[in-house]
């Protein structure tokens with residue numbers, strides 16, 4: 623498979639911070655590949671996801687390179703990258719109809735008039751398996767459960783048919799059953815659309831369920847990356863082994 627995205631020596635430092643949030647990350651992602659990024663809180667996972675999507679705050683200084691061999695233009699968030707945040711409550715606009723929030727992304731990125739964008743939004747709400755999508759398009763975020771809101775956020779993230787979907791702890795705020803449903807939805811959508819996926823999670827079990835490959839982060843560095851099967855069977859670092867043991871312990 624051809625490379626969609628390549629990171630070389632990627633580092634990020636937030637202004638005023640004593641240490642870098644991310645340092646020396648070399649990573650490539652193939653078109654259509656599903657990569658999980660795991661590690662404990664503060665290991666730099668969100669910083670990596672935001673750096674790739676161009677969503678770092680102005681206070682962050684970036685080193686190294688992010689290139690997109692799989693695109694013939696600079697990557698644009700919304701068009702080439704769909705980003706799903708942890709908290710759908712804060713990523714959705716409380717005073718804008720849900721369908722319009724999905725339509726807005728299509729209108730802005732697909733050179734599409736509002737009428738067509740609204741029609742497409744209803745199709746997307748249906749694709750993410752929300753009931754009565756036409757009625758739901760006219761509803762507001764406060765009328766939905768957390769899982770339903772995350773489905774709307776996913777619809778908005780994929781409406782412009784991006785090559786890469788980044789889910790940054792997108793299931794962490796949800797209960798276990800809803801979490802499994804959203805993981806299943808993400809898996810189905812990336813398979814159907816041939817999208818690459820970066821799934822950021824602190825949960826190695828969820829990650830292993832979804833990803834072809836896992837990259838393990840600790841203190842801003844990538845300590846290990848391997849295919850999911852290899853990492854689960856033969857973790858090369860004590861840290862990855864500890865994450866696995868903690869997960870298996872919880873399962874038991």
Ligand SMILES: Nc1ncnc2c1ncn2[C@@H]1O[C@H](COP(=O)(O)OP(=O)(O)OP(=O)(O)O)[C@@H](O)[C@H]1O
Nearest residue numbers: 636639643662663664665666667668669670679824
């Ligand atoms: N906007 C910011 N300004 C300053 N420091 C930040 C900012 N965002 C993150 N950091 C710091 O950068 C480091 C990496 O944080 P990051 O959020 O990337 O880790 P994470 O692995 O995603 O953690 P979590 O799972 O808790 O979100 C941490 O030390 C964090 O405090």
